[in-house]
Structure formats: C-alpha cells, structure tokens
Amino acid sequence: MKNDDDNQLRPRSDDADPASSFSERLDTGPQAAGQARSAVRRALAAWGMTDLSADAELLASELVANSSEHAPGSPIGLVLRRHLMAERPDGIVCEVSDSSPVLPQARVASPAEERGRGLAIVAALADDTGVRARPDGKTTWFTLALSERARRLSRGAEPEAGA
Secondary structure, eight states: OEEGGGSOOOOOOOOOOGGGEEEEEEOSSTTHHHHHHHHHHHHHHHTTOGGGHHHHHHHHHHHHHHHHHHSTTSOEEEEEEEEOOTTSOSEEEEEEEESOOOOOOOOOOOTTOSSOOHHHHHHHHSSEEEEEEETTEEEEEEEEEOOHHHHHHHTTOOOOTTO
16 A cells, blocks of 8 residues: 655546536444445446446455554545546546544454454455555545446447447
8 A cells, every 4th residue: 555645646636527527424333344345336327337246345345444453433535526537547546534644554354353454455356455644534545447348338439349
C-alpha cells in the first residue's frame, strides 16, 4: 500500500461532472460494510460499469470494515469517482475516509487467525491502492480498471456480433 505522503500517485478524477462521482456517509458498526457494498453497486450500475461490481464491493467493504474497527464512533466517508480518460484505462477510484490518524499497515496473518487479510486482499485485486494522511484522519483508496470489452460496453460502443 502506497503512502501518498511519499509524493506518489494521488488518484483523483478531474471530471467536474457530478454524475461522475458518488459520495455517502456511513455510520460505524457491523452494518457499515453492507451499506458500502450497496452504495458501490448502485453507483456502478448507474455508470454502466457492473463488470467492476463484485471486486469493487468486496474491496470497499474491506476498507470500510477497517475504518469501522479502527475509528469507532465517527462517520466513515465513502467516495467513488468514475474516470473516462484517454490517457488511462476507464475505471473507478474508491476512497474511504475516517477520523483515525493511524495509517493502515499490511501484515501477514497466520492460517489460524480470523482477521488481518483485508489489506492483502485489496492489494491483490486492485490495480492500485494507497493511503493519504489528512489533518482530520486519513483516506484509504483503491483503483479498478475496466477490461477493454467492458470499457466499450460502458461507453455504448460495443460492435454487433458478425459486423
């Protein structure tokens, strides 16, 4: 996981179109991960990017569960941004913000441990991932890119079979 304070990539969509971003405030607790999955599913369906839904829902719920555990009692911010740019693959950036100043650290969980694999799952499935400190906490993020076929479908440009 990248620490954005290391002057590395800070994924953000420069698209000012409100239809290209979605945000929701989540309460901490056991329901937060399910709320995140639902929000991600709705946003991706609205954008025609359902090919990303399964991975995006899983990764967002992992980050939200971490925030819920490590910043209890404070709201969790969930932001999804769609990017459709020529210089990089179409896809999404998902950001999860909380009030804890402690940056997450990936670790290797033993086979007997019930927890501790979330950041490894995010790193394995996401195209990129990282964290940036903020004055009021932190934001953990990941990116996912559409496959070439899914990109064409999301833009309405899939040719008919046999054409």
